[in-house]
Amino acid sequence: MVDLKTLKASLVKLGVKPGMRLIVHTKFSAFGGVEGGPEGFIRTLMELLTPEGTLLMPTFTFQLYEGKDYGKPFDYCNSPSATGIVSETFRKMPGVYRSADPCHPTAAWGKDAKWFVEEHHKVPTVSKDSPIGRLEQKGGHILMVSCEDSVTFMHVVEFTNHVPCLGCRTEEYDGILADGKQVKLRTWGWRKGTCTALDTPKIFQTMRGCGEMSEADVGNAHLSLFPCSAYRTAYEPLLAAHCPACPIRPRTVSRTVPTDWDMEKERLLSSDAFTGDLDL
Numbered sequence: 001m002v003d004l005k006t007l008k009a010s011l012v013k014l015g016v017k018p019g020m021r022l023i024v025h026t027k028f029s030a031f032g033g034v035e036g037g038p039e040g041f042i043r044t045l046m047e048l049l050t051p052e053g054t055l056l057m058p059t060f061t062f063q064l065y066e067g068k069d070y071g072k073p074f075d076y077c078n079s080p081s082a083t084g085i086v087s088e089t090f091r092k093m094p095g096v097y098r099s100a101d102p103c104h105p106t107a108a109w110g111k112d113a114k115w116f117v118e119e120h121h122k123v124p125t126v127s128k129d130s131p132i133g134r135l136e137q138k139g140g141h142i143l144m145v146s147c148e149d150s151v152t153f154m155h156v157v158e159f160t161n162h163v164p165c166l167g168c169r170t171e172e173y174d175g176i177l178a179d180g181k182q183v184k185l186r187t188w189g190w191r192k193g194t195c196t197a198l199d200t201p202k203i204f205q206t207m208r209g210c211g212e213m214s215e216a217d218v219g220n221a222h223l224s225l226f227p228c229s230a231y232r233t234a235y236e237p238l239l240a241a242h243c244p245a246c247p248i249r250p251r252t253v254s255r256t257v258p259t260d261w262d263m264e265k266e267r268l269l270s271s272d273a274f275t276g277d278l279d280l
Helices: 005-012 037-049 085-092 113-115 132-139 155-160 200-209 228-245
Strands: 019-026 054-056 106-110 141-145 167-176 182-189 214-218 221-227
Touching: 005 037, 005 214, 019 037, 019 085, 019 132, 019 155, 037 054, 037 106, 037 182, 054 085, 054 113, 054 132, 085 106, 106 113, 106 132, 113 132, 132 155, 132 228, 141 228, 155 228, 200 228, 221 228
Parallel strands: 019 054, 019 141
Antiparallel strands: 054 106, 141 221, 167 182, 214 221
């Protein structure tokens, strides 16, 4: 069992500090137990970041996008996170706001939390103006807890490098907003095949070699902290080497629709999807 004093000291040594903009991906069971459970872990992060910082977590709903509940409505307030107990606990805590992408909703707390999530349903899922794209804009960092292959920021790097394997707002799902209004919501189209560019061990080794990543073992978990910018620098050369000749394209499913996004001008076209303001 990891006590909160040890957890806090380890996070400080790792580099978590007041005012930091941080997204956290966790395999919580890897700790082998944390005092106070998931909420104890979250509140320790909040205490270290202070309200001048921002804490983001993925609250993705893969069960609606490709899992057992495929095609069912995304309920903004009630659809649970499929990305672990920490993110599910986080999204329900006071002062936490969630975006309305029906596959990749992201939750935020702290400074500018609303700004991070409020436009997500109006833009491409992993664009520069998505919550994780905005994290990069703000000089943000990524904290991984025993889940190195789950760096969602990888897709922001891919999308902003115009890879041909990710659909841009090419799937549409039913949604239920906080006020109960039923709407249509757009999300991305996942690639139909395995990415040959992504090499997580190589990316992490590059960041280590540049001194851009700090690491620590806490309980039985391995923690890694690094800037979004360092991950981009390490990943982009792999994309440049692999993507031009790659034949993989986005999947086609029953929810596939023509895109409503002008890639050249980076703006919405005419759309039947909800693009109004959220009641945050």
